[in-house]
Amino acid sequence: xxxxxxxxxxxxxxxxxxxxxxxxxxxxxxxxxxxxxxxxxxxxxxxxxxxxxxxxxxxxxxxxxxxxxxxxxxxxxxxxxxxxxxxxxxxxxxxxxxxxxxxxxxxxxxxxxxxxxxxxxxxxxxx
Numbered sequence: 001x002x003x004x005x006x007x008x009x010x011x012x013x014x015x016x017x018x019x020x021x022x023x024x025x026x027x028x029x030x031x032x033x034x035x036x037x038x039x040x041x042x043x044x045x046x047x048x049x050x051x052x053x054x055x056x057x058x059x060x061x062x063x064x065x066x067x068x069x070x071x072x073x074x075x076x077x078x079x080x081x082x083x084x085x086x087x088x089x090x091x092x093x094x095x096x097x098x099x100x101x102x103x104x105x106x107x108x109x110x111x112x113x114x115x116x117x118x119x120x121x122x123x124x125x126x127x
Contacts, residue, residue, distance in 0.1 A: 034059045034073055034076045034078060037076075038076075039078075040054060040057060042078065042083050043078055043079055044079055045082070056080055057079070058078070058081060059078060060079045060084050060087055061075055063075055
């Protein structure tokens with residue numbers, strides 16, 4: 001019996017496939033709504049988009065909750081790929097600064113000091 005044919009894997013594969021289908025449908029739904037509702041312009045850098053490069057325009061959830069999709073679009077803004085990445089990086093930086101870390105995760109502190117013995121090595125070399 002191969003690993004792919006185990007009964008547990010079939011069930012897991014079905015769950016993952018269903019989750020991916022549901023996510024694709026949800027994203028297609030709110031993306032299509034947002035593209036009909038708003039002009040094809042990045043809300044941060046004002047870059048304009050056409051059908052040729054529309055795939056580079058994303059829907060950003062202002063409250064960072066991808067399941068909050070009100071029909072009036074009040075939780076959405078259209079951002080280019082670059083501004084969208086920047087917005088999420090700023091959000092994570094703010095959470096780290098507030099001490100809350102990433103959602104649902106504790107941020108481990110670094111315990112290794114990479115250059116701790118460098119001064120001793122330099123003294124040995126000079127001495």
